[in-house]
Amino acid sequence: MDDVYERSWAQVICRTVAGLTDMSDLNDQLTPEQLGDRIRVARENASKTQANAAEAIGVARTTLVAMEKGVRRVKISELQQLARLYGTSANALLRKEAVHVELAPKFRKLANNEEQSVAQAAELMAQLVRAEVELESLLGIERVHNLPPERRILLGDVRQQAEQHALDLRHWLGLGLSPIVDIVSILEMQMGVRVYVRRLAAKISGLFAYDEKVGACILLNANHPLDRRTQTAAHELGHLVATRMDVEVSEIDELENSREEKYANAFARGFLTPAQAVRQKFAEVTAGATSLTRRHVIVLAHFFHVSREAIVRRLEELQLTKKGTWDWFVANGSITDEQARQVLGEAFRRDPLKDEAALPVSLKASLMANQAAKRGLLSEGQIARLLHLDRVQVRDILSDIDAEESGANAATSILR
Template sequence: MQLNQIDPITLGDRLRVARESKQITQAVASEAINAARTTLVAIEKGQRKLKISELKKLADLYNCSVNSLLREEAIHVDLVPRFRKQMSSHANAGEKAASTMTQLAKAEVELENLLGVQRVKNYPPERPLLPGNVERQAEQDALELRQWLGLSQSPIHDIVSILEFDLGVRLYIKKMDSSISGLFAYEDALGACILLNGNHPRDRRNLTAAHELGHLVSTRRVPEVLFDDDPQTSKEEKYANAFAKAFLMPSRALINKFKEITSGATQFTRRHVIILSHTFCVSREATVRQLEDLQVIKKGTWDWFTMNGGISNEQALEVLGELAINNRDQGVSEKPTTYRLNSLICQAWQQELLSEGQLVKLLDIDHHELRDILDNHDLDGSDADDAPSLFD
């Protein structure tokens, strides 16, 4: 019945995506159903009706269920092919990361549909790159976005929440190969998606998130993988880098804070760097480099610190005290998802819409990771019965 009801073009597109995601050729797939390759092409274009026996064979070949291909709410998107041109180096790591982002985005859409939740998108206006100085354009666009979000010159302590809740971006944090900092993709069915490397410290993830936000503002339909060893000399990358620094560390705010904490001092010390870095929630190196670019301090200041022992986390702990201790997310992220997706997971589980086994399969995580999400969510069963209802 489901096979007769589904649009052949929709089913064909889902079959194509499922095949490509497993890197199976049309020749292999057509052989599996004892048909010519031209027949498979016609099926994927919706020009030839599929038999149920053929559908079952293809589902087995693609390692997916028949139901997942037929159900109305299924989202069939594979972001990997979109990234392949950007992944000439570290191809395997890049493909794995793109596949992870696809899995998490599809899982989030499935949970939204299951719970009847409609995601609100509030993307800023797109600002195509213009001739001239793209870094100056980026700084202006970053300041305009700050004003649009009502942030003024205030430091941004939680860029993840801004991206997720204020803008409606699908954002995920997952441990990845150390060569990758982040990924950005825009797809009509999903919207804007960002994946950050959970192996990186929070201050570094913040800068990566702001970098990918720059791509959403300027070149949102071009997928991007941010590799650590890339020269980043293109106009798009120069724009994204300048946007990230201006968005997290507005020039006037950074200079004013610099003057405040160095008042009366004759030298720029590690203590000053640690306080500035903590205030703007970015790495110490990024903070000092930005001050150098603004010509507030001498060029080569960060290199001097590096050559003279650097600035350690132990020194930061001495300077910040409890402020450093209470910063729970400063280290690597042990959670595979972020606030919004965590909430959807827990709601689906609490309402018994999905079992733990189904959630593990949907999210492609292990039982330990899922149990950590459920245990750390504010859904204590002993309090839930007495909690105020959201409805009259």
């Protein structure tokens, strides 16, 4: 009798939620324990307590606990109420193939993570990853992950280890000693890392998290200049190489108070400005000169796509210029963007990702959402909840994409 009841409960759940396919093979259904675990993950991602959730559906907290453990079956009305409370859908909770992301709870477990700005950034990252993963799952997009083997930080000189690991990764990626023109593209296209650039509190440079189901994820601060974001991305890449199972929040001017931070900072320098390449380019740029000038610094920083301060500090570290050189420049008017424009002219870089960060949702997510809407996989309201937008914003995004596509013709058709 219990088996019959279990089967009828699974069938009722699946047939009641709009958008689910007919699942006649009951072996494909989620068990009560699996569903309970998904409900728990969704609650933790939404920063809701068990008491909050229990009150929302009118049950005792002990009942909610039993539901999350799979001991007490979830009614469809309760599931729908909880989905709304957690900013997701009953469909997403029930689909067998759906991936549920546990990033925000990991950040909340950090010892010094009580600051509101950090909590908000962690939640934003979790929202972005959840939305992207859900859209990929609906559209049948398989994301390829190509991560290098994890490298342990051993005893001894941590900076030397980081430099070698950075050089090894460059060769593994086929980069050699060439400059890193666009680190975000390398992370996304060659390694399958999920990289997001959004506006964060000024003190936060970036966040890093790794989850076996969704891969490596990095969030960068769009309010920071491109060269600083590049440095932060390389720093987080260092954590991916050596300590990928630990979540990371990078803050401006954070002290190197651990071997892990020393490693990540040294890795970033080694990855963006390999010692051999810096020495070679320095010799070319300063040939015949007796002192390091602003023009030298501007040209070198532009070549390696790093900040003027970063390249001078690297020159000091490699003993190509005296210690305190950057401090001298700062004390004597620094090296300004206007001076860089005068030296570089049209080569002075634009920052397209900063422009995209001003949009309510990334271009990639908006295109996937449009396809999900066209295929009838998600309604306008479901997209709004998934992307944390209102319906007017969703309507505008979808209509803009449709307008662009309506201007195309047969000559631009994609061959599948």
